[in-house]
Amino acid sequence: MKKSYEKPFIKKIQVGLMNKFGAAYGRHIRSEIDGVPVAELTARYGSPVFVFSERRLRDRYQSIHQAFASRYPNVNFSWSYKTNYLDAVCAILHQEGEGAEVVSELEYQKARRLGVPGSEIIYNGPYKTMDSLKTAVQEGATINIDHFDEIYDLEEVAKGLERQVKVGIRLNMDTGISPQWTRFGFNLESGQALDAVKRLVSGKRLILNGIHCHIGTFILDPQAYSRAITKMVEFSYQVEDAFGLKMEYLDIGGGLPSENRLKGIYLSPDVAIPPMDDYAEAICNTLLSKLRPNDFPTLILESGRTMVDEAGFLITTTHASKRLPDDSRAYVIDAGVNALFTAFWYNFRVELEKDIPGPHEPCTLFGPLCMNIDVVADQVILPPLPRGTRLIFSPVGAYNVTQWMQFIRSRPAIVLINNEGFPEIIREAEGLEDLIQRERLPKHLKLS
Numbered sequence: 001m002k003k004s005y006e007k008p009f010i011k012k013i014q015v016g017l018m019n020k021f022g023a024a025y026g027r028h029i030r031s032e033i034d035g036v037p038v039a040e041l042t043a044r045y046g047s048p049v050f051v052f053s054e055r056r057l058r059d060r061y062q063s064i065h066q067a068f069a070s071r072y073p074n075v076n077f078s079w080s081y082k083t084n085y086l087d088a089v090c091a092i093l094h095q096e097g098e099g100a101e102v103v104s105e106l107e108y109q110k111a112r113r114l115g116v117p118g119s120e121i122i123y124n125g126p127y128k129t130m131d132s133l134k135t136a137v138q139e140g141a142t143i144n145i146d147h148f149d150e151i152y153d154l155e156e157v158a159k160g161l162e163r164q165v166k167v168g169i170r171l172n173m174d175t176g177i178s179p180q181w182t183r184f185g186f187n188l189e190s191g192q193a194l195d196a197v198k199r200l201v202s203g204k205r206l207i208l209n210g211i212h213c214h215i216g217t218f219i220l221d222p223q224a225y226s227r228a229i230t231k232m233v234e235f236s237y238q239v240e241d242a243f244g245l246k247m248e249y250l251d252i253g254g255g256l257p258s259e260n261r262l263k264g265i266y267l268s269p270d271v272a273i274p275p276m277d278d279y280a281e282a283i284c285n286t287l288l289s290k291l292r293p294n295d296f297p298t299l300i301l302e303s304g305r306t307m308v309d310e311a312g313f314l315i316t317t318t319h320a321s322k323r324l325p326d327d328s329r330a331y332v333i334d335a336g337v338n339a340l341f342t343a344f345w346y347n348f349r350v351e352l353e354k355d356i357p358g359p360h361e362p363c364t365l366f367g368p369l370c371m372n373i374d375v376v377a378d379q380v381i382l383p384p385l386p387r388g389t390r391l392i393f394s395p396v397g398a399y400n401v402t403q404w405m406q407f408i409r410s411r412p413a414i415v416l417i418n419n420e421g422f423p424e425i426i427r428e429a430e431g432l433e434d435l436i437q438r439e440r441l442p443k444h445l446k447l448s
């Protein structure tokens with residue numbers, strides 16, 4: 001085989017040294033996922049391919065559940081569908097005991113179709129259609145109201161059903177997190193939240209029985225939850241004392257970080273991200289210290305990225321290598337930001353299927369899209385990679401297989417490695433058929 005020519009160059013390379021931001025991710029080799037060789041996975045399912053680990057997902061659920069359930073007597077987990085609503089992933093978490101947390105009619109329907117009873121669904125979000133509100137009320141879902149117009153909608157539903165309806169409201173508040181998420185729910189500090197309660201009470205059709213709050217995502221400060229819980233408890237007693245309404249649940253939302261590396265945070269995840277026990281401690285201890293004696297409202301956690309991120313991998317393959325004009329090394333790989341949406345926020349762990357000799361240098365990994373923004377990773381320290389080298393990205397279990405799109409290329413297959421260590425396909429790779437099946441070409445435009 002002809003050797004490819006490459007212009008000689010001299011470059012000072014620093015690998016593995018500490019800089020002021022800490023050490024780079026070490027070199028990683030990953031030849032298998034849960035005992036299944038990467039080579040076998042790509043031989044059977046192609047490349048790129050998403051791989052989820054049932055064992056990791058169950059272990060993660062059990063350890064997070066344990067962290068909270070061991071500290072507070074009345075804990076309920078609801079799985080955030082938008083984080084990953086693959087049937088197989090949802091079913092695993094439902095089997096473990098999670099309810100469903102949905103933020104649209106579509107997600108509501110998907111949970112119902114999977115077999116989740118309405119009574120185990122929490123319906124959140126700023127856009128709930130009238131039809132879906134009606135269904136959710138009839139099926140006994142927990143509904144957290146986002147704005148005044150939704151109060152009016154739900155009053156109409158209650159009127160139509162000629163009965164009162166239990167509801168929760170979503171609050172937003174200052175917990176020291178910036179930027180503050182103020183676009184969802186009723187603001188606490190401005191008095192808007194109390195106004196909403198007064199409006200609910202005067203309408204007489206809706207009975208407030210819960211408080212919801214989701215302060216943001218990838219929250220790195222456990223004390224922010226402590227502040228949120230403090231304010232939620234104070235507000236719930238304020239409402240109880242003023243209107244005689246008892247809050248049956250306090251829903252603290254999601255936002256717990258995964259062990260991913262956020263862009264702009266240079267410490268490695270094991271240093272930058274507090275352990276789950278710190279969050280459980282902050283939430284449960286505050287709750288226990290603020291609640292009145294013998295009052296244990298249900299603590300609801302709407303787990304999202306923290307639950308599923310580490311259970312997901314993406315196997316990719318290098319297609320070409322390039323030298324850029326600044327002499328830096330780049331590779332074209334077969335998965336881009338169309339498949340790996342979270343590449344915009346995360347510096348993933350990048351692992352090689354096998355050890356490759358040669359000088360390491362910082363590389364950019366471009367996706368296959370003909371788009372300048374298609375950069376999956378940069379500044380990854382890698383040896384010279386031959387064409388066809390397998391790279392494994394992780395953690396990629398959260399927000400990718402919901403936010404991905406068939407832009408330029410179609411979406412890859414998804415495989416689950418089950419608890420027995422066997423791979424099973426849980427979503428087939430898409431192709432041209434999936435792209436065109438909903439298109440209609442007007443007659444006069446048909447090419448002869």
Ligand SMILES: *Cc1c(COP(=O)(O)O)cnc(C)c1O
Binds near residue numbers: 302304
């Ligand atoms: C997205 C979302 C979650 C899950 O968020 P994570 O940051 O992934 O934990 C929980 N609750 C609500 C209301 C959400 O919108």
